[in-house]
Amino acid sequence: MNCQDIKPLLALCGDGGLESSDHLRVEGHLRDCPACRKEVLALQQSWELLGEFEAIEPDPFFVSRFMARVAERVPWHDRLIRSMRRALTPGRTLSAVAAAGLIVAVGVAVLVAHPRQMERSLAEAPLNGMDLEMVETIELAEQFELINDLDFISDMDVIDSLDEPAVS
Amino acid sequence: MARSNATASPPPDDPDVRLMLDFQKGETRAFEALLRRHHRGVLNFTYRLVGRRDIAEELTHEAFIRVYQGASSYTPRSRFRTWLYTIAKNLSLNELRRRQHQAGSLDELLMPEGAGPVKALPDAQVLPPDEQMIRRERIEAIRAAIDTLPENQRLAVVLRRYEQFSYEEIAATLNVTEKAVKSLLSRAKVHLRQRLAPWVEPG
Numbered sequence: 001m002n003c004q005d006i007k008p009l010l011a012l013c014g015d016g017g018l019e020s021s022d023h024l025r026v027e028g029h030l031r032d033c034p035a036c037r038k039e040v041l042a043l044q045q046s047w048e049l050l051g052e053f054e055a056i057e058p059d060p061f062f063v064s065r066f067m068a069r070v071a072e073r074v075p076w077h078d079r080l081i082r083s084m085r086r087a088l089t090p091g092r093t094l095s096a097v098a099a100a101g102l103i104v105a106v107g108v109a110v111l112v113a114h115p116r117q118m119e120r121s122l123a124e125a126p127l128n129g130m131d132l133e134m135v136e137t138i139e140l141a142e143q144f145e146l147i148n149d150l151d152f153i154s155d156m157d158v159i160d161s162l163d164e165p166a167v168s
Numbered sequence: 169m170a171r172s173n174a175t176a177s178p179p180p181d182d183p184d185v186r187l188m189l190d191f192q193k194g195e196t197r198a199f200e201a202l203l204r205r206h207h208r209g210v211l212n213f214t215y216r217l218v219g220r221r222d223i224a225e226e227l228t229h230e231a232f233i234r235v236y237q238g239a240s241s242y243t244p245r246s247r248f249r250t251w252l253y254t255i256a257k258n259l260s261l262n263e264l265r266r267r268q269h270q271a272g273s274l275d276e277l278l279m280p281e282g283a284g285p286v287k288a289l290p291d292a293q294v295l296p297p298d299e300q301m302i303r304r305e306r307i308e309a310i311r312a313a314i315d316t317l318p319e320n321q322r323l324a325v326v327l328r329r330y331e332q333f334s335y336e337e338i339a340a341t342l343n344v345t346e347k348a349v350k351s352l353l354s355r356a357k358v359h360l361r362q363r364l365a366p367w368v369e370p371g
Contacts, residue, residue, distance in 0.1 A: 011357035015328075017335065017350045043357050046364040050329050052303075053310045055212045056221060058228075063203045066229060067196075070236055084194075 001029050003036055010040050015047075184248030192239050199239070203232060206249070209331055210256050216326045217260040218267075219311065227263060231256040250340045253331070257323060257341060264319075306367050313363035321356035324349055 006029045012018050013026060030037050059065070184205065190198035210231055215224035234255050245251075295303060314322055323342055327333040333341065338349045361368075 007358075008351075008354055011354040012350055015353070017353065039361075042365070042368060043361050045368045046361040047329065047357060049306075049364055049367060050310055050314070050325070050360070052307055053216065053314070053330075054307075055208070055330070056215055056224075058208050058211050059225070062207055062228075063200060066203060066207075066232060067200060069229075070233065 001025055003029075003033060006033075006036055007039070010036060011043050013040050014044060182244075182247050185244045188235075188239065188242055188244070188248055192242055199236060202235070202248070206252060207232065210252065213253060213326060213331055214256055214260050216314065216330060217257075217322065218263050219315065223263060227256065227259045230259055246340050247337065249333075250337055253327070253333075253341050254343075261319065309364065309367055313360050316363065317356055317359060320344070321352050321359070324352040325356045325360070328353060 006026060009018060009022055009026050018026065030040065184202060187198040187202050191202070207228060211224055211228045214227040214231075215221060218224055218227065231252065235252060314325060317325060320342060324338055327338045327341060335346045335349050339346045342349065342352075344352075
């Protein structure tokens with residue numbers, strides 16, 4: 001193998017880019033060719049020299065600034081969808097459904113129990129003086145509405161009957 | 169150079185793919201983790217291509233914006249890094265072409281912001297002023313040598329030398345075969361050797 005054939009392969013020496021068969025051929029050639037050995041060294045040195053073009057360091061606040069700016073750009077419905085997705089991940093969905101079911105069950109139980117409870121309270125609670133006066137006023141107001149709707153002359157017997165004690 | 173579907177399939181244990189899929193489910197912290205892992209690399213990748221820090225920062229930001237917005241339709245067909253750097257590559261090339269279109273001369277196109285940032289050496293390594301100047305000139309020569317490479321050779325060099333991409337990853341990012349990548353690198357190295365010969369210590 002002559003130098004012209006080997007040259008395209010020299011640049012890949014030491015970089016893991018040669019097939020094993022090519023690697024053997026190149027090694028064999030380099031053993032006997034000082035010019036190509038010098039070329040390989042120069043190639044490797046210039047490749048190493050590239051390392052002097054050093055990296056720049058990013059702004060230390062890049063991440064926080066980016067997240068702040070992206071929050072402004074993302075449409076509100078995208079944010080809502082992401083929040084919903086986050087809430088409805090498999091593990092969380094089960095918990096959410098269980099929690100919702102518990103809330104519903106408790107609510108139903110309260111609704112069922114509460115009206116009876118209320119009725120019982122009203123029936124059993126003794127009315128004090130103020131409460132009694134309020135109830136009488138309400139009854140009077142209800143009567144008053146009725147009276148307002150009546151034709152005074154033609155419905156006198158209705159008016160008279162209002163004064164009669166209620167039949168229990 | 170024949171293009172091929174040289175996409176590396178995503179390794180099953182690619183942590184970046186897992187983070188991206190978590191973000192797809194709504195885990196914003198997963199995206200933040202990806203940012204922290206990759207923003208320095210992308211910044212330097214774009215910087216080494218376009219030569220200006222301010223533009224590299226914009227391109228980096230835009231690359232991650234596209235990743236963020238592409239999350240809902242993300243399907244891992246390759247390593248996450250390959251996808252990310254493909255986006256950054258395309259943005260950088262668009263920028264270079266835009267500048268080429270606007271540039272009045274080749275010098276204007278190839279002249280980035282001076283010698284660029286030169287990292288301060290630790291105190292023990294502080295060089296005398298004349299050596300500092302030589303160091304700056306050497307770095308400028310390196311930048312210029314990379315800048316004069318044809319587009320694909322430049323990409324292959326930056327990805328291999330600075331981002332330690334494998335041949336497979338470079339092939340996937342550039343959408344070429346691995347054989348093509350080796351050919352690109354081989355020619356690039358010969359070109360760089362010739363351009364940097366004055367700066368290399370004689371062996």
